[in-house]
Amino acid sequence: MADTREITLTVNGKSYTETVETRFNLADILREKLNLTGTHVGCEHGACGACTVLVDGEAVRSCLMLGVQANGKEITTIEGLADGDQLNPLQAAFRKHHGLQCGFCTPGFLTTLTAYLQDNPDPSEEEIREAVSGNICRCTGYQGIVAAALDAAAQMRAR
Amino acid sequence: MKPAPFKYHAPQSLTELVDLMAELEDAKILAGGQSLMPMMNMRFVAPDDVVDINGVSELSFIERANGSLRIGAMTRQKDLLASPEVKDAAPVMREALCHVGHLQTRNRGTIGGSLCHLDPSAELPAIASLYGATLTVAGREGQREVPMEEWVLAYMMPSIAPEEVLVSLSLPVWLAGHGYAYTEFARRHGDFAITGVGALVELSEGVITKAALTVAGADVKPTRLTDVEQSLAGQPANEETFKAAGAEARKIDAMSDTYVSAAYRQRLADTLVQRALATAADRAVGGE
């Protein structure tokens, strides 16, 4: 019989109580149980960063955390970044600087940078590159992503 | 790539944890999960039981007392990076931590996890080796202390019984003003280093009075270069001295694998020892 537990977690401000199989990682729970398919699974071994979500505000690889470990935590996923249809400054900057092509890795970059820019509002280009070095993008060559992050940081500082 | 079935446990205290580990036959401890989870996802590791120690709050601490820095096994890498005690007492650990994985993995990864996983290239075991740290391990029978040089039995094999738990690490704090450096070479930022070198020096009027050197990644475990350390003492902190130390370091035992040869690892040890010593000497108070 599968080992299960009941957990309660908050995702993008909404509370969920679910019985989950303990071997399901957080990415699986978000996608399969909560139908939040914006979090993408790219490698399942913690190398590509596509599945990055925020757990209590910190960027974490959701393929390397069990769903049960999210019990009592506040999770933010890509679905929770925009205000309705209104893109936030980081999302808008990604669009403006063509920081995404296929869009598969994008949720991981956005969540990683969301946490990073909160702690580091005025980063250099080199620091941005280091911040996203745990995220792989095969399409963009990173240049648009870095430009978008710098632009978004400037806009958020100006607010 | 989904993990095999297991039974999940989440003890909330060290006592509960130790009791649980004594009962379970085939259990793995889940700390930060940054090494264990990939291995479970790939089914390299498929334990019957997974014991999550994230709820054991008494394993998470950083404290400085009596000339030592003690760190709880469950302390996360990001907390070490942010810690003023670590910055002040063991700045080389902070420098090493910048090479550990990435932002996201440091947010979860723990010092205890790194010491138990014991990847030969890993930075935190190298720091433990550099300081000649002492590890505290708990079992049902009580606690025991293991010096770092005895901790590593072999490739990714720590000296810990299946029913035991790593509690903490303690390292002696060097004099204020000591020089330090952690220098490594990896193919890409955040990768497993091919070779890394940690160096600590104390100087007086441009002369090395005390030195510690550890090479990670070259051999199956971090290698403390005690002979080189001894020969450095009394030498002027200059390029010639560092070159000689590098040449000595080049003789260390090293392994070959699919990617690089032993000879290349030794060559890197030479280069990186020179660079680490130069940086450490630059940073030390008491240089000329």
Next chain:
Amino acid sequence: MILTNEFLVALPKDAAMQVLTDVPLIAPCLPGVSVTEAEADTKYAGEATVRLGPVKLTFSGRAEITEIDHTAHTASVRANGADKKGRGGAEATVTFQLKDDDAGGEDAPATRVLVRTDLALNGSIAQYGRASGLIEGVAQELTKEFAANLATVLTAEDGSAFDAGEISGLKLLVKAGIGRLKFGGDKAKNETGAV
């Protein structure tokens, strides 16, 4: 990977040959191995346990004597097994070559036993390049231990079965001196051979 070992036993060739082709007798000389079933005169089923760092593998498989040549004093055993949890398998051909050793003179007949092991791993366990050195190191230690245990069995007066017990890769490594394994890993070469 090819691993070679050799040792000397104080037995004449024919007598040594007798023992070497007794699979239930020699199999336990390989640390972690047990024979569970004899399927035919020359075919056996068994299990082998080995630990590679954090990964503990249990291979379940078969061994078969594929060649016995009493004139040339050679024998071959082919064994293969697969990990029970699907992490891969191993295939080995062990060839014994027996040669007279007359160093002790006519009164002390002795045989030099050459053991050549051709080991190939497959599946996940063979696909982690960073551990390739570790695996070869463990394999070397295992075959070394195998040869040493064989020598013990061959010299045992009653020819009794040997039990290497639950020797894990860990113990072997420790025995070999902490971390002092020689990692001679042949690098997987690319076409130019330049590495």
Next chain:
Amino acid sequence: MGVRQTGAEVQRGEDQALLTGRGQYVDDLKLLGMLHGAYLRSPHAHAVIKSIDTSAAESLPGVHAVFTYRDLEEPVNGRQVQPYPNPLIAQDITQYPLAKDEVCYVGEAVAFVVADTRHIAEDALPLIQVDYETLPPIVRLREAMDDDAPRAHKDSPDNLIAQLNITYGDVEPTFAKADHVFKAEFLQHRGGCHAMEGRGVVAQYDAFSDEFTIWSATQCPYLVRRCLATQFDLPESRIRVIAPDVGGGFGPKAGFYVEEIITPWAARKLGRPIKWIEDRKEHFTTTNTQRDTWWELEVAATSKGRIEAIRGRLVNDNGAYVPYGILLPFTMMASFPGPYKILALDLTQDVVFTNTVSNSPVRGAGRPNAAYAIERMIELVSRKLGIDTAEVRRRNFVEKTDFPYQTGLIHFNGRAMTYDSGDYHSLLEKALELADYDGFTARQEEARKDGRYLGIGVSSCVEDTGMGPYEGVTIRVDPKGKIYVSSGAASQGQGHKTVLRQIIADELGVGLDDIHVDIGDTGKFPQGVGTIGSRVGVNIGTAAFGAAAEIREKALALAAEILETDIGNLVFEDGLIRDKGRSNITISLGEIALKLAPMAGAVVPAGHTASLEATSFDASKGPPHASGTNVCELEVDIGTGEVKLLNYCVAHDCGKKINPLIVEGQIVGGVVHGIGNALFEEMIYDDSGQPQNVNYGEYLLPLATEMPPINIVHQETPSPLNPLGLKGAGEGGTIPAANAVIAAIENALRDFDVTIDRYPVTPEYLCNLIDANQT
């Protein structure tokens, strides 16, 4: 008249959904009653299957079925359909959908488990007992043609898939009287796809209508449909293949894979939808790669550095099967002369089997191989004769006045390879200026004073893009004036929808937001080809232009009648047709559409055809040729062998740009892919054919931290072959990149007289070269 969209940096319409987590990738689909599949894969590079026992796996709770080859019926049990048959293929061996009695690479599918969850399906895999008898594998391409080499397929006479030869000009006489003959041998390695989304298939079968619906993360849904129609012996109309949002393609997703056969087959068998998502390890072991090529080349040159002839041979490792015909080997040779006027050429290629994952195009599809080879010849001549590498290029480029220029070779469309337009000299100068090539010597000398080794490398290329036959576009206007567009070409991030919107908005004078686009669904557009070879922008651009022109014509004809004016007086503006002379007299596109598509009882105006819609399959009259020159500046750390990229400059000519933002994105991404090939990505097999690095800790993809700033300057030489003057831009960054990096490394290490004869260039390899030449 509104702002012109074509040529403007229009932000993509696709992005809103992708940035908010509302993309629809194949793994995001959830169908009622859906089951999950996992494949058991061969752990051996080469083995015979003696028996398979699935009983233990079948009895695991949650498992619905375990399928092996024996369960397949005709015709599904035949070898996988060859999408690109060619009489030159001597041994056209494709894979069985599930291994029949032999496995030929690690990762070949042996059995398929269907279960309630992917977790359970994976639990069942180790319970399947397969008795293999291993066979010796052939792993190294240079040994493949040895007489005593193991055969990749046990019943094959040898490992030769095809031998190709191309030749033109007076090769032997030119060599005989050449001032200089130089020789070089080198190995290229190309690595894999590594789209961040792996492959994946969701399949549903409707027994009532005997129809399949298949969602696949593919670049070519129409190719999948066509192959499946044969594999299942069904009319194409019964198979709908949908490429939803696809997370990157880069070539390998253009093929046809066994999972696209077995997953729907099992869905039909079980009467339940089934999802199979390739995991990353499967990606490493089963998704086609494009790999090693060994070159032995000789060049005949004048003392002034003019290359007069090249001859040589190459061996191309095609892996275990022939999943993609010999398109790739052919392209590797057909694009050989690059931007250079080489008057005589003789190349012979052996395409060989090895027991490794199969070969099909990866970004650039053979062109990076050819470009690297010819660029190596430029470097060789430059070095041997002591002439600056930029100067050697100048002396060999096709001249601006030569266009249209026939190289002497044949494109795989069967016609003479003809460069339509370009200006390679000015492109080179633009790149050199951007990179401050003239100032480099001073920078290099300055750095050497600090013990730093800087180097600079140049690389040029020409790329045949926009290949035919077509990519159709349908435009339909509804009575509200909304524009519906459908096209076959699936997108894997290239922004096809945005590109279509831009062109159509301009041609019909409507806003971008009024245009709704559907792509990559065989149920929504009847016939398409696929997203490969930098071809889609050119083809959909041309077809959209053609379809829009037809809409205009139809609409204007009716508008002229209604407004009682001459067609010549009418203009399109903001969704309205306006009479130039009487600005208040207008009719909207919607009104015209309503007249042409009335409801029951009404009539379509006489002399007009129903529905304001048009379909065009207009295509470029031939492949337009894009071109580029890259300049890379870097530093080599001789203590570690590390290569640090400092600056990268691209001068690029893809004709008229539809969307500069997208073009630059393609170039930068392409360059980084090429840098990955040159320095990082290496798929390593051990001698028994076991892949050694099947994870992203060991297979090194480029990361943000190692990539240099990439600066781009454009030149627009419109193609005369299509109305918008378009040329493709998808691969022009990748094609020349490897030589730019490698020539720069050689330049940095010139004190050590280093010649690089393989890539990727690893730090250890460089250290060995440095140490060997250090006196």
